[in-house]
Amino acid sequence: MFDLDFARSQFPAFSAPALKGWGFFENAGGSYACARTIAALNDVYTQMKVQPYHAHPAARRLGERMDESRVLWAGALGLEPDEVHFGPSTSQNAYVLERAFADLIGPGDEIVVTNQDHEANSGAWRRLAEARGAKLKEWRVEPQSGRLLLEHLAELLSPRVKLVTAPHCSNILGRENPVAEIVRLAHEAGALAVIDGVSWAPHAIPDVGALGADVYLFSLYKVFGVHQGLMAVRRPLFERLPNQGHFFNAGLNAKRLVPAGPDHAQVAAAGAVVDYIDDLAARHALRADSPRARAAGVSALWRAHETALLAPLLDWLARHPRARVLGSTEADARRAPTISLATERAPAELAAELAKRSIMAGAGHFYAYRLLEALGLDPERGVLRLSFVHYTSPAEVDSLMKALDAVL
Template identity: 30%
Template sequence: MTLDVARIRGDFPALDAGVAFFDGPGGTQVPRQVAEAMATTMTSGISNRGTVTAAEQRAEEVVVAARAAVADLLGCDPGGVVFGRSMTQATYDVARALAKEWGAGDEVVVTRLDHDGNVRPWVQAAEAAGAGLRWVGFDRETAELTVDDVREQLSGRTRLVAVTGASNVLGTRPDIPAIAEAVHEAGALLYVDGVHLTPHAPVDVAAMGADFFACSPYKFFGPHHGVVVASPELLERIHPDKLLPSSSQVPERFELGTLPYEVLAGTTAAVDYIAGLASSADDRRTRVRESMRAVEEHEEQLFARLLEGLRGTDGVCLHGAPTCRTPTVFFSVDGHEGREVYEHLAAAGVNAPASNFYAIEASRWIGLGDSGAVRAGLAPYTNDDDVDRLLAGIAEVAG
């Protein structure tokens, strides 16, 4: 199956402005179908969830539909889908709840490759509980992080390992199933940041062995909020702080306050949109998987074109060359600050920002300090013309 990129581009009003968006790793553009679903929910009569009035029932239906949609996207149990303000907020909540059971002698493992949203919550939770902390590095040249790198930091005292499914700056995709096996052999839990992986590959949380998997719908055409999923059985064992009258049921006990129904409706619409990108199978889970395989193929071909152009441009330095990666490149141009490159491209209608993008440990680890570099990432709506414009703009800067 292949993507009809021209048709897809027609669904994104933001593309009408003529901008080439390479900032998808920070948040994709939104198709009109998602915006319409959100608007419809907000104007159709809505109230707190219940079973009496039509407005209450509608709110309940929105929540149930969103959990089912996320389950079809990620291959998980809808009863284990937790919604939050952001991935970072959801991760902090889980970390604080788990840390209630940690103490002196326990250890938590984090990596230098991760976005800080999957680092600092665990670092701070471990410190508050008096637990120890271990760091996993990665190859500074290739940006590879291996199961052996993780295994070196495991012990019989390890309680949790936090690792990314894909680096949001270097694109590295660690072998999560292998890491999960090693972590579970040590008797620990595995928390996977899937924010950057989910927009670029089919995800099967159960198959990868993640105990927790977090993602952000605004990275795959949806609205701004966060999701963390786990088995309902695991969630039953965790007791977060909550208000007295709030539900004690799973997953509701993890969701603070009234859920944003219009946002959840937008997330369902985003999953439906993904499912229809390249498949007409009978069930949505199959459509999602088939469509995401088509996304991978499209992005891999386009990314090869981008990498070839960057490697052929004098003065461009690519950071990392992982074997398995998302279509994301982190690069510098000799003699030019990242901000300068960013601003030059923006003036030409090409959005490719420069920063550490909250992957501050990774940026420091590879010698870029807190400034980071320029990042360009592809999306299903990216086409050859976008790539050519990006390469032309970089060549102008490089001279």
């Protein structure tokens, strides 16, 4: 059984006076940072806030910490360390990748995007198609459920498709997409696969190596860490991409896809989340002799706890007369605890009313503008989004339902 008390004890936010009594339900926009992350950042800023990799001890320690973050995340994701890259955010990382992909795409080529994505993993590739004279194909959601159907992707594929992009999970619908099958279909057609994992990684650390995606992106600040985006770029593709950094850094893998240069302190602290995962594995006596196995074991604990909290909430919302849950109302292993509601009252008003009842929630389109249009909703009006993660308690969910009932 998941030790919720232990997990919550690892997050200083739960003992902060300013946050006492508040229920946090906008985790999809950014999670609390774990104590390991905060301590690692404090250590860097107080002990080694210098330029890394020079000869003096502080610089050596900082460089070692930065290298260790890549090793730690590579182990958790089933990758090699040189396949892990850190950048300012997933949106910025996608933009840089788009620039790097320009040499691989040309007139007559085709790019497949979805209308389910966060705009970061849609807009970049749409711009690339326009700039390079390539044909853009849109893999559209089923308008009632919002699902992406594999048979529709198969219809779009051809020998001219060079790139397929898709989300691992919608940041509005909370439903996991069959990424391994998406990647397989793309590769069988001779295309590369770019997967946005921002909305899934906080709930289950992905086995990127097993999924087979050529690029996998997610945001560390939504996975209990620093404000950085992590790019997993598989080695065969990375070797084809031109340098996007300073010309004299072309031989340094860690800098080739980070034009502005890395944020030394945040990169050094990025691996602390993996330490937290290992702490959870030890607390639960998980028999796992590899970083990837520990990440998988802890992810299973997270998912079981989240699903147990999600089931009664979804069931209650499905029966509520003044709110409509977008997407699936079934709580299972493929349903993340990210719930978006179409409501009679304006979502922004509801979020403000919830705040008066000590519930933190969000309202808007959450950069999924095209998805809301496809579902027949006004993106400018948006939706009310409620999202939680493994550190959320049953009592907080109960408080959420009581507050929702009052404001809806």
